Amino acid sequence: MAMHPIDTRHLRHVLVLAKHRSFRKAADALFITQPALTKSIKNLEEQLGVNLFDRKSQSVDPTPHCEVLLEHAERVMHELEEIRHSLDAISDNLRGELRVGTGPIVSRGPISDAVARLVSKHPELSIRVDIDNWAGLLKQVRSGSLHLMVADIGGVEEQDDLHIHHLAPMRSIAACRPGHPLLNKGYVEA
Template sequence: MIIAIILPYGDAVLLRHIRYLLAVADHGNFTRAAEALHVSQPALSQQIRQLESSLGVQLFDRTHRSVVPTDAGRAYLDHARRCLLELEAGKRALNDVSDLSRGQLRLGVTPTFSEYLIAPLIDRFSALYPGVAIILTELSIWPLVLPAVMLSR
């Protein structure tokens, strides 16, 4: 999956750029960051240059031995970390809904069905999936039946 943030003039920041940026900042070195990411060092350097070009700022001061974030880089890193954390939280939320760890179940039932049959089913479902809220709406069929009866007179 490729997630992109569109910037003015058609430039895009890809999720890959964010991951690479954080790895370089965390490792303080392109070679170690590339090893941790399982990419080549030249490919990593190219992606960081591409990100810097898209943003229009230099994110790192580079020396032969280390890489240090610039002031702009430090400011952007804070946002990049939060962005990645939010995306991971969103992914966990999707998993929670898909495996019924949480979410909502909406049911519309007739009065007779809700009174006699639905209670044991709801109890059983709630025991199996305690994180799922059940919203029960009782639907009367009289608004549908009454006009039909009146028409048949």
């Protein structure tokens, strides 16, 4: 029996449902109705001939079949996104979504300025900025959920699986109100 091609919408629905473990929350995240999501998952399960989720009263849990599918689905969706970016780069007209991660301090100055310049230069480009700690950002870059990160990761050196470009160091200051007891210390150690 020949297998029909898997619709990428179904893969996206499986990924989001596995993340949220709830049809209602996943449907909200996908901006579709819960019955539409249920039908999409059921159609894919029928097409594959396996149950992808164990449906319980309080949660929806991926089955072992689903875990295998999730591994491949993440890679497929990432590759499709890379194809879109490569094609956009050829036309030299940036469009689509750029997902950038940054730390809380960097997000206020350099990132917001760069985002404003990029958007004015490329109006068809939408930029999503996620704020997290550097360990969380590294994980998201490696998984493909972020395209890049800009963060102060002082102790982290070159990573074999990442291309790291060192930016100019940020100037930092410590400030306190006049008369604060720390002013009498002369030197404060963290």
